[in-house]
Amino acid sequence: xxxxxxxxxxxxxxxxxxxxxxxxxxxxxxxVVISDMSDFDVAELSPEDFYIIICSTHGDGELPTxxxxxxxxxxxxxxxxxxxxxAIFGLGDSSYETYSKGSEHIDRVLTELGAERVGEYGRHDxxxxxxxxxxxxxxSQSLPLFV
Amino acid sequence: MNAIKDLPSQSPTIAIVGSGPSGxxxxxxxxxxxxxxxxxxxDRLPVPYxxxxxxxxxDHLGTKAVARQFDxxxxxxxxxFIGETEIGNRVTLQELRDAFDIVVLAxxxxxxxxxxxxxxxxxxxxxxxxITRLINGHPGEQIDGLRIGERIAIVGNGNVAMDLxxxxxxxxxxxxxxxxxxxxxxxxxxxxxxxxxxxxRSAAHDAKFDLAMLRELTKLPDVSFVAQNxxxxxxxxxxxxxxxxxxAEIAGGSPARAARSVHFHFGWTPERIIGQDKxxxxxxxxxxxxxxxxxxxxxxxxxxxxxxxxxxxxIRRSHHESAESELDKGxxxxxxxxxxxxxxxxxxxxxxxxVDSKMxxxxxxxxxxxxxxxxxxxxxxxxxxxxxxxxxxxxESA
Numbered sequence: 001x002x003x004x005x006x007x008x009x010x011x012x013x014x015x016x017x018x019x020x021x022x023x024x025x026x027x028x029x030x031x032v033v034i035s036d037m038s039d040f041d042v043a044e045l046s047p048e049d050f051y052i053i054i055c056s057t058h059g060d061g062e063l064p065t066x067x068x069x070x071x072x073x074x075x076x077x078x079x080x081x082x083x084x085x086x087a088i089f090g091l092g093d094s095s096y097e098t099y100s101k102g103s104e105h106i107d108r109v110l111t112e113l114g115a116e117r118v119g120e121y122g123r124h125d126x127x128x129x130x131x132x133x134x135x136x137x138x139x140s141q142s143l144p145l146f147v
Numbered sequence: 148m149n150a151i152k153d154l155p156s157q158s159p160t161i162a163i164v165g166s167g168p169s170g171x172x173x174x175x176x177x178x179x180x181x182x183x184x185x186x187x188x189x190d191r192l193p194v195p196y197x198x199x200x201x202x203x204x205x206d207h208l209g210t211k212a213v214a215r216q217f218d219x220x221x222x223x224x225x226x227x228f229i230g231e232t233e234i235g236n237r238v239t240l241q242e243l244r245d246a247f248d249i250v251v252l253a254x255x256x257x258x259x260x261x262x263x264x265x266x267x268x269x270x271x272x273x274x275x276x277x278i279t280r281l282i283n284g285h286p287g288e289q290i291d292g293l294r295i296g297e298r299i300a301i302v303g304n305g306n307v308a309m310d311l312x313x314x315x316x317x318x319x320x321x322x323x324x325x326x327x328x329x330x331x332x333x334x335x336x337x338x339x340x341x342x343x344x345x346x347x348r349s350a351a352h353d354a355k356f357d358l359a360m361l362r363e364l365t366k367l368p369d370v371s372f373v374a375q376n377x378x379x380x381x382x383x384x385x386x387x388x389x390x391x392x393x394x395a396e397i398a399g400g401s402p403a404r405a406a407r408s409v410h411f412h413f414g415w416t417p418e419r420i421i422g423q424d425k426x427x428x429x430x431x432x433x434x435x436x437x438x439x440x441x442x443x444x445x446x447x448x449x450x451x452x453x454x455x456x457x458x459x460x461x462i463r464r465s466h467h468e469s470a471e472s473e474l475d476k477g478x479x480x481x482x483x484x485x486x487x488x489x490x491x492x493x494x495x496x497x498x499x500x501x502v503d504s505k506m507x508x509x510x511x512x513x514x515x516x517x518x519x520x521x522x523x524x525x526x527x528x529x530x531x532x533x534x535x536x537x538x539x540x541x542x543e544s545a
Contacts, residue, residue: 013175013213014216058498059357060359064498095208126209126212127208129209
């Protein structure tokens with residue numbers, strides 16, 4: 001059965017709340033599963049499902065802790081992800097040179113393995129102190145969920 | 148979805164002491180497990196969020212935004228905030244434990260560690276925590292004749308030291324725009340600082356600052372960066388090399404002449420602060436060569452070498468530890484836990500303390516789910532009945 005899987009990679013918890021808000025927004029449509037990227041088995045990535053990835057940036061443009069196992073598993077196993085579709089929303093802070101770089105690591109590895117990014121690359125800049133939630137929910141409304 | 152185990156155990160009543168990031172993260176995790184439990188967060192200040200509000204630099208709005216995440220606890224998740232209530236003072240810890248099934252101490256560590264050298268109490272020596280709290284409008288801090296001066300030394304090379312360098316080289320206009328009080332801006336005289344020496348005990352590759360914090364300094368206009376003692380030997384790890392190289396790069400890439408300068412000194416231990424009735428200079432000794440000394444003429448010394456428990460604090464962890472305590476999971480005694488800096492010491496960023504709170508929350512959940520702790524205490528009504536004066540409390544949600 002096809003479902004929408006929302007995967008979040010977080011350091012301070014903001015991406016998790018964004019995932020929950022998007023999950024609430026999509027509720028009522030297809031079935032929605034929300035998971036921390038560190039709890040998700042990359043072997044489950046399937047063309048049957050649609051993935052929404054919410055990922056923050058940590059330190060000097062690095063992946064947040066909870067996204068690292070996901071990235072490492074993909075890099076190590078190099079599965080063929082042809083047919084897998086995903087949308088991505090990056091969190092960051094343009095006070096730092098490495099604004100929003102964390103999500104780009106995930107985007108790159110998924111693309112390299114054959115997955116296809118759909119919709120607009122969503123981003124939120126926390127430099128003004130705002131939470132990403134409203135922007136992310138608006139972004140999620142524009143996604144072609146049933147591609 | 149995050150699976151919620153539907154176990155038959157009754158929801159416990161929970162009191163959290165301290166509304167900083169550790170206390171708030173803990174409330175988030177406990178709320179996920181117990182949707183209906185009474186969770187009350189107490190704070191000695193009238194407003195919540197502790198270090199997020201008073202410790203994070205005012206220009207780090209992205210970091211401060213975590214407070215918007217915590218707002219949800221009080222706005223949507225039914226967690227109660229009770230301010231102006233210092234536990235151990237207005238309400239005793241025993242009263243709190245009598246009323247609540249679970250009490251978690253998350254009051255942090257906010258005393259500036261002193262240098263512990265002769266002269267470290269001279270006028271002109273200030274703790275970084277105090278300066279940061281002043282800048283952030285902490286109600287317990289006063290300017291009290293504070294004047295920073297044109298030439299200052301910052302002792303320590305962690306992220307707090309980086310915050311101070313950046314804030315002291317930020318224009319007064321920008322600080323006012325960020326909401327820093329006018330009298331504080333005047334006392335700090337930002338913009339009039341000519342030279343800052345940042346002196347740390349560790350070598351550049353072992354320095355405690357995060358790379359992103361160091362790189363942020365390059366955005367400051369009209370500053371010349373100078374770095375000394377950049378050792379090449381004995382750097383084993385890639386992170387260390389990256390740090391050392393970043394310092395060299397910043398120094399190499401900055402103008403040789405500028406209106407302000409920042410001098411990094413690595414590998415020096417403070418020895419004494421010299422002055423009659425105020426700071427005149429500070430002396431250091433090399434960690435590599437005991438015959439080598441560094442003397443800096445300065446108007447002020449800011450110490451940023453970490454935080455410790457204040458001996459005057461009404462809650463001290465050691466008073467509640469016993470042989471049965473298991474500090475590695477935050478367990479002090481039945482129903483009493485600790486989290487965050489009070490548990491682990493003054494180390495780790497906000498996200499690292501989120502992980503810490505998760506661990507303590509898991510230990511609490513396990514104790515209840517395995518019936519080691521059986522809920523039954525009535526919570527806040529019992530506390531208010533014990534001590535009617537406590538009903539005069541403030542509640543706030545932002």
